[in-house]
Amino acid sequence: MTLIRTKHNRRSFLKVSAAAGGGMVLGFNWLVSCKPAAENVVEVPKEWFNINAFVKIGDTGLVTIMSPNPEIGQNVKTAMPMVVAEELDVDWQNVVVEQAPLDTDLYTRQVAGGSQSIRRGWQGLRMAGATGRRMLLEAAAKQWQVPIEELTTDKGVIYHKSSGKSVNYGEIANSAAQIEVPENIELKDPKDFKIIGKPTKNVDGPKIIKGEPLFGLDIQREGMLISTIIHPPAFGMKIKSFDASEALKVNGVKDVFRVDTAPEEKEWSDINAFPELIAIVADNTWQAMKGKEAVKVEWETVTPGESSEDHENALEKAILSSADEPARKDGDPETAFKNAAKVIEKIYSAPFLPHNTMEPMNFFAHVTADKAELVGPIQTPESMRKSISSLLKMPLDKITVDMTRMGGGFGRRLYGNFGLEAAAISKKMNAPIKLVYSRADDMTQGTYRPAYKITYRAALDENNNLTAFHVRGAGIHGGPVFANRFPAGTVDNYLAENINVESNISTGAWRAPRSNFVAGAEQSFLDEVAEAAGKDPIEMRLALFERAIQNPIGDNNDYDPERYAGVLKLVKEKAGWGKEMPGVSRGVAAYYCHNSYVAQVIDVIEENGKPKIKKVWCAADCGIVINPEGAKNQIEGGIIDGIGHAMYSAVTFTDGKADQENFDRYRLIRLREAPMEIETFFVDNGIDPTGLGEPSLPPVMGALANALYKATSKRLYSQPFAQKDIVMG
Amino acid sequence: MASFTLKVNGKQHQVDVDPDTPILWVLRDNIGLVGTKYGCGIAQCGSCTVHLNGNAVRACVIPVSGVGDAEITTIEGLSPKAEHAVQQAWIEHDVSQCGYCQAGQMMSAAALLSQNPNPTDKDIDNAMNGNICRCGTYIRIKDAIKTAAKNLS
Known part of the structure; x- marks a missing residue:
């Protein structure tokens, strides 16, 4: 048991706030109802009692737990409430989960990004549950006039063993709500966890299979109009003039106008190449889409349109130059390379990638003279609220941003330009509107994963020991290299450089930013180094980690070499690495990002003369696994997503215009191309949990390239692999 | 109009x-x-x-x-109380991540099973080739279809 002071985040645990008033239904009522689902075992309560901002208890013992963070498919809406329920000590079957409203005083970090929800939420969520349990216990102790130490709880019931008394949380919730918030609370010993660690199904699963309205695009309101937009067809362009006369003749089209959506004060999330747009507003979606087709626009070029060849040349030039300042330098790499017995040097590259969430960008806005209501899919609701305040010149407290379930995020919905657009359009129309992007709007809007090129050099001495390592990466925008990550710390002579290449294409975070490229490149390169050194690729890595454990170079290495080696050892054991398997070609990779460690082995077989991915073995160390079911699903998803993008996906440009606008020309992985099997193993170490939304994606690109090399004898340097080098079975 | x-x-x-x-x-x-x-x-x-x-x-x-x-x-x-074998299998395999594509996936799967109650892996690959999932739930989708097929037989 851990004793902990509640001072941290204390406001979250003070009862009754504007956001969680007595008995009221929270959030937006078209989504939320406190009805228990069929699987709940107790009756619908008549009255709800607020214990704190996270917990409401009904008089029947049904418990509502607020999920604070945006849900983009990473399943925090299940995992975060599980942590609260664990410390509260209730029966998960009697828990109803609600999406919390945006209130960063109460819920602190309401962001879906960087795989941080679980890591940064862990302590606060435990405290929310434990505080509630303590208040319930104090209420019972007071009622029964017994010392609190004599009370125990199990599944939402308080017991007093010696008197044989018991009370359901629901029966005592009213009294508990009056109890002063305790100064100190006890947290459970992880060995006593009953909910954490138990495979638990997605809380929205039953609604998803019925097609219930959960997503931003599903919003329907009385009097709501639909808006589409036209953004410039190419980066570097803006609107010169437009003619809406034909569009206005389209049945249902209400208005067509130019709208500026740039806020005066920008948040970090206000990345947008096209702040000025043409909005088409109509009665329904199809009319708005038809209206859009009928608008004639004249564009003007502000900056020259770039083509993929320009990007390739600029990146090539960058990696042939050197950074003004190294990101990190240990020892004397120059001399080490000069004295090397063998030098291996390779270049890797990857294209721009749109996010392609299956739910295109959209947002609901209703802006009136004195307030603005926004509802929709957004990973950064607080940033959006601030930007909208600046755009509308309206005080923050007049603006609400409610979060819907999101049809994918992957980083795209960190950048809330669509919310600003919806607000500006609603204001102009003086009506509630839902902004809907077409797939082409979405795919050509920008905020892409940057395009990258990276060069690696390794020096080996005559005994095939790694004596120097040099990495120089360039990206549009921003170099991809993490200077203090592995292999930094394991090599005496080390040099890391990052070079930014400018462009008018807009880029942003995309699932596992930078790692989503650099891991694949680095892990492919190490495979080549191991081959050149005549070493087993796992043994070579383990020897490097051993060096970092025993005698690390430098004191700023941002990974734990024991945990890194741990996942490699686990995957080695589980996959039976090293034993000959006829017809199977194997590749391995390991990577650390977003505070979690992942290692993978991929088995490729031949089917009809073409390589096919038979199985991916995955070992992960994310500390305590809160929900093994959801955790495995995230690992599998990251693996399939990573394989898909490494194999098939790219957006290219001609004169600033994206050559791919929809899924006819842009390829995402499909079911037949997924691995036949994925098996995941978690390291059991009791360390505080970290996230899993991203960490399984980056290394799989390297494991894949290494397995395909074994299968085809071709090294893969340029993503997407399938377009140039490999045809899959 | x-x-x-x-x-x-x-x-x-x-x-x-x-x-x-x-x-x-x-x-x-x-x-x-x-x-x-x-x-x-x-x-x-x-x-x-x-x-x-x-x-x-x-x-x-x-x-x-x-x-x-x-x-x-x-x-x-698809069914009055979400009791279609495909819907039940989707829950059993906890298929959904973001969930946005899953209605389309389930409708393709249900049509497949109504016409081919015992699909092979290849049959599933072909029938589901038109449905994209960016979250990467494909293995669970395939497993769920096989479970649904078993429960329907």
Whole structure:
């Protein structure tokens, strides 16, 4: 048991706030109802009692737990409430989960990004549950006039063993709500966890299979109009003039106008190449889409349109130059390379990638003279609220941003330009509107994963020991290299450089930013180094980690070499690495990002003369696994997503215009191309949990390239692999 | 604008819409059945998959004027209480991540099983090739289809 002071985040645990008033239904009522689902075992309560901002208890013992963070498919809406329920000590079957409203005083970090929800939420969520349990216990102790130490709880019931008394949380919730918030609370010993660690199904699963309205695009309101937009067809362009006369003749089209959506004060999330747009507003979606087709626009070029060849040349030039300042330098790499017995040097590259969430960008806005209501899919609701305040010149407290379930995020919905657009359009129309992007709007809007090129050099001495390592990466925008990550710390002579290449294409975070490229490149390169050194690729890595454990170079290495080696050892054991398997070609990779460690082995077989991915073995160390079911699903998803993008996906440009606008020309992985099997193993170490939304994606690109090399004898340097080098079975 | 009578999930609906309106938008905007999703508008992603007389079709490219008296089934009408073997298998395998594409995936899977109760891996690959999931739930989708097939037999 851990004793902990509640001072941290204390406001979250003070009862009754504007956001969680007595008995009221929270959030937006078209989504939320406190009805228990069929699987709940107790009756619908008549009255709800607020214990704190996270917990409401009904008089029947049904418990509502607020999920604070945006849900983009990473399943925090299940995992975060599980942590609260664990410390509260209730029966998960009697828990109803609600999406919390945006209130960063109460819920602190309401962001879906960087795989941080679980890591940064862990302590606060435990405290929310434990505080509630303590208040319930104090209420019972007071009622029964017994010392609190004599009370125990199990599944939402308080017991007093010696008197044989018991009370359901629901029966005592009213009294508990009056109890002063305790100064100190006890947290459970992880060995006593009953909910954490138990495979638990997605809380929205039953609604998803019925097609219930959960997503931003599903919003329907009385009097709501639909808006589409036209953004410039190419980066570097803006609107010169437009003619809406034909569009206005389209049945249902209400208005067509130019709208500026740039806020005066920008948040970090206000990345947008096209702040000025043409909005088409109509009665329904199809009319708005038809209206859009009928608008004639004249564009003007502000900056020259770039083509993929320009990007390739600029990146090539960058990696042939050197950074003004190294990101990190240990020892004397120059001399080490000069004295090397063998030098291996390779270049890797990857294209721009749109996010392609299956739910295109959209947002609901209703802006009136004195307030603005926004509802929709957004990973950064607080940033959006601030930007909208600046755009509308309206005080923050007049603006609400409610979060819907999101049809994918992957980083795209960190950048809330669509919310600003919806607000500006609603204001102009003086009506509630839902902004809907077409797939082409979405795919050509920008905020892409940057395009990258990276060069690696390794020096080996005559005994095939790694004596120097040099990495120089360039990206549009921003170099991809993490200077203090592995292999930094394991090599005496080390040099890391990052070079930014400018462009008018807009880029942003995309699932596992930078790692989503650099891991694949680095892990492919190490495979080549191991081959050149005549070493087993796992043994070579383990020897490097051993060096970092025993005698690390430098004191700023941002990974734990024991945990890194741990996942490699686990995957080695589980996959039976090293034993000959006829017809199977194997590749391995390991990577650390977003505070979690992942290692993978991929088995490729031949089917009809073409390589096919038979199985991916995955070992992960994310500390305590809160929900093994959801955790495995995230690992599998990251693996399939990573394989898909490494194999098939790219957006290219001609004169600033994206050559791919929809899924006819842009390829995402499909079911037949997924691995036949994925098996995941978690390291059991009791360390505080970290996230899993991203960490399984980056290394799989390297494991894949290494397995395909074994299968085809071709090294893969340029993503997407399938377009140039490999045809899959 | 013209008036159409559509049979959706066993009920008649009269709608006044432009004849070229894809049934996706009639379902979503006019009838209020939003379980059928918009993903691409060109029949490439499968998010809008519904059944037309029992066959899986992409609702984003079928104009309302082309439906006639054919019966449309959406995810909301796949079974009265979400008890279709496919829906149950989707829960059992905890398939969904973001969940947005899953209605389309389930409609494709249900159409496959109604026509081919014991699909091979290849049959599943072919039937599901038109449905994209960016979250990467494909292995669970495949496993769920196999479970549903078993429970239907």
